[in-house]
Amino acid sequence: MDEAAKLPNYKLFIKPSDLKELRRDIWVDMPIPAQLNIDGKRLEVDVSYRGSHIRDFSKKSYYVSFYKPKKFKGSSxxxxxxxxxxxxxxRNKLSFDFFSQIGVLAPYSQHVFLTLNGKPEGIYLEIESVDENFLRRRNLPAGSIYYAIDGDANFSLMSDLDKAVKKSLKSGYEKKFGxxxxxxxxxxxxxxxxxIPRSEFERGIIKYIDVEKYLRWIAGIIFTSNYDGFVHNYSLYRNGETGLFEVMPWDYDATWGRDVNGKMMEADYVPLQGYNTLTARILDVDSFRKQYQKLLVEIMNQQFTLEFMVPRVEKLLGIIRPYVLQDPYKxxxxxxxxxxxxxxTEYILERRKYIQSEIVKLN
Known part of the structure; x- marks a missing residue:
């Protein structure tokens, strides 16, 4: 239990009448008032359910905004x-940490143990919101942040949802900050x-996106095998100083060998070439494709190895295991x-084999 003590204890208190209202319609985003006690500090908060299909699960996920005080540890x-x-x-935390380790901006996350009105709800993953506080915490320039909210965030003029021309160039995005x-x-x-014409794309696209960082983000998707990562599960940040866009991961539980339903996923399921329009155009440029290939080899040799990953997996599993036994759902x-x-471990081994067999095709 010594290791488990490292998990913060989050105690959520909601009035029975408000809790009944919250549960009345799980698809309503209207927050209800609550108190959140974090390791002895009492906070007034607003709470609502979060996610799309995950709201149907018996173990709910929550969106918490701080009301009094307005911020806690720099987060609102x-x-x-x-x-x-x-x-x-x-898997979500393992992925966010992996993205950070390969040089991609990613939200901070930590496991916590949650109780609701004194009743254990189990192990949860607290995830930092990607917003202006995210930028401030990292001393990054202000600019804008957009969330990719559906498949129309595919970097195309065509809708991924109805296969027609998009009604708006902002389709698929929701502005979080800016x-x-x-x-x-x-x-x-x-x-x-x-x-941008093909002949001008190499020179033209670098005016809009940091290609190096974009390729690192793509590599992160490839190594973790997040099937939806190319057109969903990300946020878009425009650096106000450079004027260039960067991409950050979000919602990476369906990774490392399991799909969105928790089922085993084949190691060759996610191709190296990706799925979206921007990736296709970038990898159509010889210099960018070689840069991507070199990056994959670099990560294969440094981070995506058993020597690097297994101790990190073992540590995370070891920390939370005592609390799994107290989680009523797990x-x-x-x-x-x-x-x-x-x-x-088997996923990493098999994925390495697949990437090694496919990487030559990028020549």
Whole structure:
């Protein structure tokens, strides 16, 4: 239990009448008032359910915004994810940490143990909100942040949802932070991705996106195998100083060998070439494709190895295991939890084989 003590204890208190209202319609985003006690500090907060299909699960995920005080540890809001379909409960955090390790901006996350009105709700993953506080915490220039909210965030002029021309260049995005004037930069970016002539693309696209960082983000998707990562599960940040866009990961529980339903996923399921328009155009440029190939080799040799990853997996699993036994939704699945080190290890081995076999095709 010594290791488990490292998990912060989050105690959520909601009036029975408000809790009844919250549960009345799980699809309503209207928050209800609550108190959140974090390691002895009492905070007044607003709480609502979060996510799309995950709201149907018995173990709910929460969006928490701080009301009094307005900020806690530099954040005005946090996400508390149930990680319900991930038998290991660590894939999201493992992925965010991996992205950071390969040089991609990613939200901070930590496991916590949540109780609701005194009743254990189990292990959750607290995830930092990607907003102005995210930028401030990292001393990054202000600019704008957009969330990719559906498949139309595919960097194309064509809708991924109805296969027609998009009604707006902002389709698929929701602005989280930034002035109204920032929208024109996003629209110009999407338009130019699709209209810069092939002969001018190498010189033209670098005016809009940091290609090096974009390739690192793509590499992160490839190594973790996040199927939806190319057109969803990300946020877009425009650096106000450089004027260039960067991409950050979000929602990476369906990774490291398991899909969105927690089922085993084949190691060759996600191709190296990706799925979206911007990736296709960037990898069509010889110099960018060689840069990408070199980057994949570099990460294969440094971070995506058993020597690098297994100790990190073991540490995360070891820290939360005592609390899995106290999680009312997961304690009966402890046998499966104990097999997840093997599942992730085998995924890394098989994914390495696949990438090594495919990487020559980038020549």
């Amino acid at each position: 809001e946090i996400h508390i994810n149930a990680e319900y379909k991930d038998p290991s409960l660590i 002035k109204a004037s920032e929208d024109k930069f996003l629209e110009r970016f999407i338009y130019n991705i699709n209209t 304690k009966d699945s402890i046998t499966q939890f104990d097999q997840e080190l093997r599942v992730i």
